Amino acid sequence: MNGDFSFVNGTEFAFGYGLLAGFLLSLMLGTVFFFLIQSSINHGFKAGVSISLGVIVSDVLFISIALFGTSLIPHIENNQRIIEAGGGFILLVFGLSLLLSKKVNVNYPDSRLGNFAFFFSKGFLLNLLNPVNFFSWLAIVTFLRGAKGYEDSDCITFFAGSLTAIFATEVLLAYSSIRIKRLLNDKLLLRINHISGVLFLGIGCYLIGQALGLY
Numbered sequence: 001m002n003g004d005f006s007f008v009n010g011t012e013f014a015f016g017y018g019l020l021a022g023f024l025l026s027l028m029l030g031t032v033f034f035f036l037i038q039s040s041i042n043h044g045f046k047a048g049v050s051i052s053l054g055v056i057v058s059d060v061l062f063i064s065i066a067l068f069g070t071s072l073i074p075h076i077e078n079n080q081r082i083i084e085a086g087g088g089f090i091l092l093v094f095g096l097s098l099l100l101s102k103k104v105n106v107n108y109p110d111s112r113l114g115n116f117a118f119f120f121s122k123g124f125l126l127n128l129l130n131p132v133n134f135f136s137w138l139a140i141v142t143f144l145r146g147a148k149g150y151e152d153s154d155c156i157t158f159f160a161g162s163l164t165a166i167f168a169t170e171v172l173l174a175y176s177s178i179r180i181k182r183l184l185n186d187k188l189l190l191r192i193n194h195i196s197g198v199l200f201l202g203i204g205c206y207l208i209g210q211a212l213g214l215y
Helices: 014-025 031-043 045-071 079-099 116-128 131-146 152-175 177-183 186-211
Strands: none
Touching (some): 014 152, 031 045, 031 152, 031 177, 045 116, 045 131, 045 152, 131 152, 131 186
């Protein structure tokens, strides 16, 4: 999951806010990011699109669990605040790890297979096995429901925008993979990591402050 969602102050623009959030989230520099670029270079644009589809399906799974799973939790006094505090703490830890990072290891996982099933499943599993993704979606669900009063229908609209932006951005990355790889030097990657860390810290602090009733 990156982005400061404090500007989300209504539900009428949920899809647009989701587009912006999805674009920010798609810039997270993880294994999927580099695998997408390298696979697109080695195996073509279709391989990148296949990976992107796998990522989207795993994100849909994460969002469904975060959105509908929390709906099944019995209502308990202060339950929402506990969830907000937990999500905020997780984002604080992740944000600090990004902000304090001094080096980004650029690894381009390669493969010898070129069929849709392989790249789709690879994108799905690489995204699915990263726990940060799930907790990021969970924190966003908590924020939208608790701080902004989104109903489930508004959340679904928001996430539809997010997934649209993620898929479009990843397809664009696959299409521009050769040029992008040339730009990804260590200094730029580290700077992006630090910016992402600040954004995660901001969201985490907001959620914890909301849980404590500070605003």
